[in-house]
Amino acid sequence: MKFVTAILRPHKLDDVREALSEVGVSGITVTEVKGFGRQKGHTELYRGAEYQIDFLPKIKLEVAITASKLDEVIEAISGVASSGKVGDGKIFVSNLEKVIRIRTGETDQDAL
Amino acid sequence: MKFVTAILRPHKLDDVREALSEVGVSGITVTEVKGFGRQKGHTELYRGAEYQIDFLPKIKLEVAITASKLDEVIEAISGVASSGKVGDGKIFVSNLEKVIRIRTGETDQDAL
Amino acid sequence: MKFVTAILRPHKLDDVREALSEVGVSGITVTEVKGFGRQKGHTELYRGAEYQIDFLPKIKLEVAITASKLDEVIEAISGVASSGKVGDGKIFVSNLEKVIRIRTGETDQDAL
Amino acid sequence: MKKLLLTLLALMPMTVFAEGLDGANTSWILTSTALVLFMTLPGLALFYGGLVRTKNILSVLMQCFAIAGLVSILWLVAGYSIAFADGNAYFGSLSKFMLIGVTEGSLSGDIPESLFALFQMTFAIITPALIIGGFAERMKFSAVLLFSAIWLIVVYAPITHWVWGGGWLQEMGLLDFAGGTVVHITAGVAALVAAIVIGPRAGFPNKPMPPHNMTMTITGAAMLWVGWFGFNGGSALAANGDAAMAMLVTHISAAAGAMTWMFYEWIKYGKPTALGAVTGMVAGLGTITPASGFVGPAGGLVIGIVAGIVCFNAVILIKQKWKIDDALDVFPVHGVGGIIGTLMAAVFASDQLGVFSGQGLAEGMTIMSQLQVQAIGVTATFVYTAIATYIILKVVGMITGLRVSAEEEQQGLDIVSHEERGYDL
Amino acid sequence: MKKLLLTLLALMPMTVFAEGLDGANTSWILTSTALVLFMTLPGLALFYGGLVRTKNILSVLMQCFAIAGLVSILWLVAGYSIAFADGNAYFGSLSKFMLIGVTEGSLSGDIPESLFALFQMTFAIITPALIIGGFAERMKFSAVLLFSAIWLIVVYAPITHWVWGGGWLQEMGLLDFAGGTVVHITAGVAALVAAIVIGPRAGFPNKPMPPHNMTMTITGAAMLWVGWFGFNGGSALAANGDAAMAMLVTHISAAAGAMTWMFYEWIKYGKPTALGAVTGMVAGLGTITPASGFVGPAGGLVIGIVAGIVCFNAVILIKQKWKIDDALDVFPVHGVGGIIGTLMAAVFASDQLGVFSGQGLAEGMTIMSQLQVQAIGVTATFVYTAIATYIILKVVGMITGLRVSAEEEQQGLDIVSHEERGYDL
Amino acid sequence: MKKLLLTLLALMPMTVFAEGLDGANTSWILTSTALVLFMTLPGLALFYGGLVRTKNILSVLMQCFAIAGLVSILWLVAGYSIAFADGNAYFGSLSKFMLIGVTEGSLSGDIPESLFALFQMTFAIITPALIIGGFAERMKFSAVLLFSAIWLIVVYAPITHWVWGGGWLQEMGLLDFAGGTVVHITAGVAALVAAIVIGPRAGFPNKPMPPHNMTMTITGAAMLWVGWFGFNGGSALAANGDAAMAMLVTHISAAAGAMTWMFYEWIKYGKPTALGAVTGMVAGLGTITPASGFVGPAGGLVIGIVAGIVCFNAVILIKQKWKIDDALDVFPVHGVGGIIGTLMAAVFASDQLGVFSGQGLAEGMTIMSQLQVQAIGVTATFVYTAIATYIILKVVGMITGLRVSAEEEQQGLDIVSHEERGYDL
C-alpha cells in the first residue's frame, strides 16, 4: 500500500476530492498547513510597519491507497490541482506497511 | 522503528493517550484534521440555503515507537478508540528510519 | 529521497527556516500541532477549578529532501532548534519513494 | 386669573411653552445619536462582517468605517444642506454649506440644530453602509468609496429632502416616521441594483459560502436591536409618549419578526437557526421603521409577523430562485421590509381597528387614501433610486472599475485591498 | 405673595408640579431601557457564550435571543398585566391584556406607561435568560422555549406583582430596588433546580470544560457593567439624585466585587484570573441590585466586598463540593448574591451607621424589623420559585423531553439543534 | 408686569432658574457616564486587546478590568477629594474622603454631586487604562496594579485639580474642555516613559508582532467613537447647545482623522488599512477633546485632519525611527494628539476665523495670549507627568519588579500571570 501526501492550494480541495472519488478513493484526511516555497507570500501593513509574510495557507491531503492505484491517484490529483502557476504544490509518495480500520479491526486492503 | 498515524474521533483523544501511556509510550503529537470517509457529515442551514458538510472534525495522532511495540500500540489504540460506529477512523503504520532527540542529539531508540 | 518531519518549539520556526535555506532547502510545509511528552504543560484556573493542560503547542515541520542532504538538514535543524531544555522536540526521518511537482509534472529530485 | 395661569403653566409640560431649547428632548436626542452611530459602528459592521468569509472580514468592517468617515464629512459640507435647507420640492439648497450659521445657539424645533444635523448624519451614515451587503466580497475599495460619496449626494440627500426636508412627499402626507423609504428602500434597492450590475461572487450559487463567524453576526444583530431604539425612538425628536410608543412598537416588531422567521424555518426546514432568528429580527426592525411613530403595540406585532414571513420568502426568491447574488440579502430584508412597512403604516396608523389601532390618520385621510400616498412614496423612491444607482455604478465603473480581478477575489479582499488579515490566533 | 409663589415655582424641580409627563425622567428611562436590553443582547449572551465549549456557543446565543423574542411577546400579551395591572395581593389581572388602553398619552407616574411597560419588559427578558446558564450545553431547544414561556407567566410575573406591582411583599415594605428578589433570586434558584433536575453535563465533574472564548466572556461582562447603570439607575424611574446615587453605589459594588474576588483568588490559588475578576464584578452587581436605591457609597463598597467573598465560596461549594452542574454558576453568583444583597439592604439603608449610612429606613422600621421583612421576601421568593420551577420542568419534560441524547450532546447543540457552526475561521 | 415676568419665566429654559437639580442635565450626564465607562469596558480593552499577540490578549483585557476596579475604589476613597474638594492651587483636600457628605440630595451645579463624582470616576478609569498600551505584553501584573494606583493619586488627581478642580491652570484660563491635558497628555507621556524604562518587547523591532485579532480592534475602536460622545458631549455637564456642538465637532474630527490617515497611508504605502483608519479616528478624537467645547464644525474638520497627519508621522518617528517600543502607540496617538489639540483649541476657539470660527475666546484673550496659556498647560502637564511617572516606576520596580522574565514573556502573560487562555476554539 502507498501513502500519498499532497500539498495543494486551499481552493482546489473540493475539486481534488471529487477527482479522487471518481477513481474510487473513498476516504481522505485533510489538514490546514502553511507552506513555504517558491511562491511569494504577501505583505501586511500595520501602522506604517510593513511585514513580509512568507508562509502561505495550503491544504495537506493524505490518502492511503492500494499500490496498484498509485498512478491513477497521482493523475487525478495533478489533473485538477494544477493551475500552471508557482505554488500549485507537490505530491509525496511513501510506502505504507499496514492499515487497520479501528471500527472493525479489518486490516490492509480491507481497511481502506 | 515504526511511525504510527491514527485518525480518531476527537473526544477519544484523552482515552487513547492514557491507553498509550499504559503501554509505555511517553510522547505523542496531535493534529486537528478534517476527515472524509464513509461517515456522513452534517447539514448546515443559513437563511434557507442548506449545505452538506462532508468533512468531519477528526484528530490525527502520530507516535514514533520501537518496532517491537507495534502490536501492543495498535491494540491500545483500537481498544479504546472503537465505538463500533462508522467513523471510528484508521491506523496507518509506516517504517521509520531514524529519530533524533533535538535537545540531546540522542538517536533512534534512545530518542523515543 | 527522504522525508524529514521535525517537531519544534513554535518560536524556533523562523530560525529553523533560515537555517534550512542556508543548506539549500527551498520548500517546507508547517503545521500547528499539540505535543505531549516529557515537558510539563501548564495549569489553567477557571472559577476555582484548576485544570492541568498536558498538551503543549508545537510546530511540525515537514520537508522532502534528496537523501544526500539528510545529515546536513538534520544538523541545520538541530543546531538552531535546541535550547537544551526538555521539550525541544524530535526529528523523524522516513523514506520517500516519489515526489511530483503538480505545476510541471516534474518528479523526484527535480520536483524538490 | 393670574394664579390660574400660573398653575396651568406649572402643570403643562415644559415643551409646550418653550420656544427655546428643551433640555429633556435634547438629552434624549443626544443619546439617540449615540445609539444610531452604534448601529453602524460596530453594530452593522459586525452583523455583516460575520456573514462573509474570513478572507473578506476586514473589507466589510473597513467599508463600514470608511463610509462613516466619508459620509460625515460630505454631510457637513453639503449633504445636510441639500436635505434640510430651504429649497424647492425636490432639492434643498447649498445655503447651509459647511453648516454655516449653525452655532451652539441655533435651534431646530426645540433642540439644538447642531444636534439635529448630527442625528441626521448618523442616518446618512448607515444608509450607504447598508448597501455594501449587496456587493460584499468582490467590489474594489476605491469604487466603494466613490460610489458611496456620489450616491449620498445624488440619491440619499434629495430623497431625505422629499420626505423629511419639506419636499413633495412630505407635502403629500407620506408617513415615514424613521426611514422606511429614506433609509431602507433606498439602501435595499441600491444593493439589488449593485448586485446585478457587479455580478455574483465567483462560485455563486454552487459553492456554499457559509458565514465565517456567526457569533460576530449575532453580536452585531443585538447591537442593531439596541441601537434601533435611538433610530425610531429618537425620530420623535422628543422625550415623550411618542418616543416611548415608537420604541415599544419597534421592540415588539423586532421580537415578532425574530420569532416568526424562527418558527417558519423550524417548520419548513426542521431546524430553527440563530441566523434565521436574527435576520427575522432585523426584518422586523426595518419593517416597523416607517410605521413606528403611528401604530400601536398590537399593530407592531402584526407588522413584525408579516415582516418575518414576507422577508423570509423574499430571501429565497431573490437568492435561490432568481440567483441574484445580493450577498448579504440587503434587498429582501431591508428593501422589501421598507416597502411593506411603508404600506402597512397606512393601515395600522388608523384608529379604527380596535386593539390593532394606531394613533390615527391625518385629518381627512382614510386607510385607502393614505395607502395611495404611501404607494406613490414607495414607487418614487424605488424608481429614482434604481435608475440613479445604475447610472452612478456605470460612471464609477468607468473611473475606477467596479470589481477586483478573479485572482484577487480568490485571495480575498483583506490582503488585496488592505494588506491586513482579520485573525492571527 | 404671587411673586414669592412664582419664585418658588421656578426654584423647585419640575417634577414636583408636573402631574403630567416629565421629559427629563422620560429621557432617562428611554435610555435605561436601551441599557437593560443591551445587558441581555449582547451582554449576557456573550458573557455566557464565551464560557461554554465551541460546539455549543450558538445554542447559548440563540437561547438568549429566542427568549428575548418570546418573552417580549408574552409580556405584551399578558405578562405586564399580570405583574402590574390592579389585582389582588398575589396576582395582577388580565385587564391590560395586549397592553389594551396603553396609548402614547397614557402615563405611569410621570413617564409614559408604554415606556414603563417596555422598561419592565427588558427586566422580564433578562430573568429567564439568566436561567439558561444552569442547564447550558445539554437542554433541548424546544424545552428551553416552553420552559421559559411558562416560567415567565407562572413565576416571574406574579413575583413581580408581589414586589413591585402592589402585592403583598410591597405592602409589607420589602426593600428591593431593582430586582434582588424579582430577578436574581428567582433566576438563581430556577437555574439550580433546573441543573439538578436535568442532571450534569456528560463528563462532569471529571472532564475539564474550560471556556472556549474568554475574550467573549470579558466583553459580555463589560457590557453587563455598563448596562447595569440602566438596570439600577433606571429603577429610580427618574433622572434625579436617587438615580445618580443608585448608579454610584452600583458601580462601587461592581468594582469592589471584582477586586475582592481577584485578590481572594490570588491569595488562595496564587494567580488572579480575568474570569475571577469579571465573575466578582457580576456578583457585586447582582448583590447591590436590591440595595442600590437605599444605601450610600461606603455601604456599596462593603456590599461589593461581601459579594466577592461569599459568592466565590458559593461557587466552590455548589460546583466542586456538592457537584451540582449549574453550568455557568447562576445560583452561586446571582441567587446567592440576590439573597445576601436583599438582606444587606436592610442594614446599609440605615442612616445610623456613620460613613456607612444609607438613605434611611422607612418610618418606624429598625434594621432588625426590616431584616425580618427582607428574610420573608427572600424565603417566599426562594420557596415559590423552587417549587414552581420543579413542577414546570416536570411538565415540560413530559411534553418535549428536557435533554438531548448523549450522542447529540457529544456532537454539540449548535449542529444538533440549529444546524449552524459558531466559527469557520 | 407680572404677566411679562411670568411669560419670560415660561420662555426661558429651566436651567436658568433652577438653583436646584436640573432633570434634563442629570439625564444626559447619567447617560454620558455610561458612555464613558463603555469607552474603557469594553471599548479600549478590545481596541488594545486585538493589537497584541494571542498569548497576551487576556493580560490586556484583565489590566483594563482591574484598573477599572482599583481606580473606582481609590477615587471613592481619596481621588475625587484630591481632585475636586476645596484646597490650594495644586491639590484639593481630603475633606471628601470616602465621598463623605455626598448624599442623594447633594448637588454639583445643577446635577447631583454623586453623579458628578461618578462621571469623573469614569475619566479617572480610562486614563491609567490608556497607559497600559505603552508597556503591554511584558509588564508584571502586580506592577501594573501598584503603578496605576500610585499614578492615579500622584499624577492624575492633582492634575485634574489644576485644570478642572479650581487649580492654577484653571485660574490661568487654560482651555481643556474634556481632557486634552488631564487625560491624553498625561496618559501619552506616562506610556512613553514607561516604555523607555521597561524596555522593548523581546524581538522588537526586528520581529513582526502583528495584531492577533483586527476584528476585535476595530470593534473596540467603534465603541470608542460612540463612547466619546459621552466623554466630550458630557463634559458640557448639561443637555444643551454646548453639549450638542461638542458632540458634532467630536464626530467631525473623528471622521476627518480617520479619512486623513487612510488616504495618507494609501498614498504613502499604496494600501489603505483598516488599522490606519481606526487609528486616525482615535487620533482625531483625542485631538479634538480639549477643543471640543470651544470650536465650530469647520474647526473640528481642520483639527481632525491635522491630527491624522501629525499622529501618523509621530507613530513612524517614535516606533520606527527612535525604536521606542511604546507597544500600542499611546504617546504618538494620545500624547501628541492631546498636545496639538490643546494648542489648536486656542486658535479655533476664536470667533474671528470666518467659517472656521469657534465660540469665542474669553474676554480680553487673543489667539496669541491664549496660545501662551495653552503652552504653559501642555508643558506643565508633560513635565510633571514625565518626572512623576519615572519616579513611580522606579519605586514600583523596587517593590515588585517591573517585568516578567524572558521565558515568561516568551510563554505569554495569559498563562504566566493569569493561568488562562484567550481562545480554545
Ligand SMILES: Nc1ncnc2c1ncn2[C@@H]1O[C@H](COP(=O)(O)OP(=O)(O)O)[C@@H](O)[C@H]1O
Ligand atoms: N521540499 C519540500 N518539502 C515539503 N514541502 C514542500 C517542499 N517544497 C515545497 N513544499 C510545499 O509545496 C508548496 C508549493 O511549493 P512552491 O515552491 O511554492 O511551488 P511549486 O510547487 O509550484 O513549485 C509550498 O508552499 C510548501 O508547502
Ligand SMILES: Nc1ncnc2c1ncn2[C@@H]1O[C@H](COP(=O)(O)OP(=O)(O)O)[C@@H](O)[C@H]1O
Ligand atoms: N484511505 C484513507 N486515507 C486517509 N484517511 C482516510 C482514509 N479512509 C478514511 N480515512 C480517515 O478516516 C476517517 C474515518 O473513516 P470513515 O470511512 O468515515 O469510517 P471508518 O474508519 O469507520 O471506516 C475519515 O474521516 C478520514 O479522516
Ligand SMILES: Nc1ncnc2c1ncn2[C@@H]1O[C@H](COP(=O)(O)OP(=O)(O)O)[C@@H](O)[C@H]1O
Ligand atoms: N514518540 C513520539 N512520537 C511522536 N511525537 C513525539 C514523541 N515523543 C515526543 N514527541 C513530540 O516531541 C515533543 C517534545 O517531546 P518531549 O518529550 O516533551 O521533550 P524532548 O523532545 O526534549 O525529549 C512532544 O511535545 C511531542 O510533540
